[in-house]
Amino acid sequence: RGRTLSFVRWPLAIDDHSAWRYEEDGGLLISGGRIVASGAYADVEKQAGEGTKKIDHRPHLLLPGFIDAHVHFPQMQIIASYGAELLDWLNTYTFPEETKFANAQHGRRIARLFLDETVRHGTTTVAAYCSVHKASAEAFFAESHARDMLNIAGKVMMDRNAPEGVLDTPQSGYDDTKALIAEWHGKGRQLYAITPRFAITSSPEQMEMAGALCREHPDLHMQTHLSENHAEIAFTQQLYPWSRDYTDVYEHYGLLGKKSLFGHCIHLSEREADALSDSGSVAVFCPTSNLFLGSGLFDYQRFRCRDKPLRIATATDVGGGTNYSMLRTMEEGYKVIALNGEKLNPFQSFWQITRGNAEALSVADRIGTLEDGTDADIVVLDARATPAMRLRMETVETLAQELFLLQTLGDDRAVREVYVAGRPAKSDIAI
Numbered sequence: 001r002g003r004t005l006s007f008v009r010w011p012l013a014i015d016d017h018s019a020w021r022y023e024e025d026g027g028l029l030i031s032g033g034r035i036v037a038s039g040a041y042a043d044v045e046k047q048a049g050e051g052t053k054k055i056d057h058r059p060h061l062l063l064p065g066f067i068d069a070h071v072h073f074p075q076m077q078i079i080a081s082y083g084a085e086l087l088d089w090l091n092t093y094t095f096p097e098e099t100k101f102a103n104a105q106h107g108r109r110i111a112r113l114f115l116d117e118t119v120r121h122g123t124t125t126v127a128a129y130c131s132v133h134k135a136s137a138e139a140f141f142a143e144s145h146a147r148d149m150l151n152i153a154g155k156v157m158m159d160r161n162a163p164e165g166v167l168d169t170p171q172s173g174y175d176d177t178k179a180l181i182a183e184w185h186g187k188g189r190q191l192y193a194i195t196p197r198f199a200i201t202s203s204p205e206q207m208e209m210a211g212a213l214c215r216e217h218p219d220l221h222m223q224t225h226l227s228e229n230h231a232e233i234a235f236t237q238q239l240y241p242w243s244r245d246y247t248d249v250y251e252h253y254g255l256l257g258k259k260s261l262f263g264h265c266i267h268l269s270e271r272e273a274d275a276l277s278d279s280g281s282v283a284v285f286c287p288t289s290n291l292f293l294g295s296g297l298f299d300y301q302r303f304r305c306r307d308k309p310l311r312i313a314t315a316t317d318v319g320g321g322t323n324y325s326m327l328r329t330m331e332e333g334y335k336v337i338a339l340n341g342e343k344l345n346p347f348q349s350f351w352q353i354t355r356g357n358a359e360a361l362s363v364a365d366r367i368g369t370l371e372d373g374t375d376a377d378i379v380v381l382d383a384r385a386t387p388a389m390r391l392r393m394e395t396v397e398t399l400a401q402e403l404f405l406l407q408t409l410g411d412d413r414a415v416r417e418v419y420v421a422g423r424p425a426k427s428d429i430a431i
Ligand code: GUN
Pocket: 072, 086, 090, 094, 197, 198, 225, 228, 289, 317, 320, 321
C-alpha cells in the first residue's frame, strides 16, 4: 500500500495526465514474484486472499524499480580516478583494475558488493559489462541469480590495444561467450548480452566473431561503446580506414539492431543517427560519465525529436559515471539537456528510468510498468528523506514538484525499500 506511480507512455508535457497512472492510496497485490492486481487500495484489498501480508508504505511513493542501461561492475574501485579523458582513463585506471578479475574470488566479492549497491540505490535491473574474464561473468550471473534479479550482462570481448591481462582472442572470446550463453541466458531471470567492448579493443577478426554471435543468437542483446570522445573517434577511423564513420564499423560487422545498446553516442553525424534509427538501435545517455570524463553533451532532445528519432536509454556508466543512483543520473541529465537549451520535465525523467529504459531494453513486458502480470520489482521513495528535503517538501504542492525534488536532492537515502521479484531486498543488506 502506498502512492503508486507508473507510466503508460512518454509524457508529452507536465500536464499530460493520461501518460501515467497515479493512485494517492494505491495497492499492489503480489504473488509468486509478480504483480497480480493493482489500482486503488480498496479495490486491490478485495482481491487479496485471507493470509495476505499487508505492508503499508504510506505516505511514500511506489514506482517500478529503476533500470540502469549501461554499467561496468568491475569498475567499483576506480570511481573518482582523477584527471584523465577517456583513452588515458582506460589505460591508466580501468584496464589495470580489470586485470584483477582474473581472480574468480575477487569477481565474486565485487559482484556481491555491486548488486548490494545498485539495490540500495533503487535500481533493480542493470545492463552490465563484466571484465574480459569468463569468471567475472560467472560471478555476476551467480550473484544476480541468487537474488532473483532480472539483469543483462556479458563478458567483454577485447583482443588488442590493452594490457595482456585483459585480452582474449577472437576464438576464446567467441568460445567463452558461447559457453556463458549456454549456461546463463534464460536461467531464471538472467539475460546474456554479447559485449564487444568497443571497436578500438577488438580486431577485425573479433568484430567478425561478434557479428557471428549476433547472427547465431538474434534474441540476445548486444552492447558496446560508440562515439564518446574525439580521440577515440580519430583512433577508430585509423584502425578501420575503410569506414565511413564510427557507426559504420559496427554496421559493417552486423552489430546494429533492435537489441543493440550503444553507450554514449555523443558526437554522431546525421548519417550515423539515421543508421541507428533505421536499425532500431538504442543510444544510451550516460550523463555523469560524460561530464566526469569531459566527453561532451549528449543531445537528448535532438535525438528524440528528429525526423528519424532514436530510441534512448539512460545509464550511470559506473565507474566512468560517478554515482550509482538513477536519481542523481537524471539530475545531471537534466543539466546536460538544459545546456542544450531544453528542459526535461520530471514525469519524462521518471518515465525514462522506469518504462523508458524497459522499452529501450525490450523488457517492458516484464518490468518497468507495475502492470498486472509483470515482475514485482518496486522502489519505495521518500521525498522527506533528509532535513533539506523535509524542509523543501513544506512548500511542495504537486506530484511534479515532489518528483523534481526527489531527482534534484534525492539519492540512496530517499530509497526506503526495494522489492526484487516481490521480496524486500534493500532492508536485507547489511551495511
Ligand atoms: N569505452 C570503452 N570502454 C569503456 C569503459 O569502460 N568506460 C567508458 N566510459 N567508455 C569506454
